[in-house]
Amino acid sequence: MSLTVRTYSEKAEDFGKKLKALMREREFSISSLAEALAISRPTLANVVSGRVEPKFDLLKMLANELNIEIIIEPDNRKQRCRKLKI
Secondary structure (H helix, E strand, O other), X not given: OEEEEEOOOOOHHHHHHHHHHHHHHOXXXXXXXXXXXXXXXXXXHHHHHOOOOOOXXXXXXXXXXXXXXEEEEOOOOOOOOEEEEO
């Protein structure tokens, strides 16, 4: 499964909704996933709620823990797509 992040064009809120659905599917609560990632619960809660955009390091940790591919799509055609597949 993959989770696509469109840099600058996708709202943090949209990413949060996708992440929340994936967490539900994988039976993770915010607390349990935050603990598995070794980050604070409020940090993850802010990402899931769409209040903040996840930093690249957090995207890598999510890809690893959830065993997903995260595709980061650029805004314009001059930039290349980046894939994180763990």
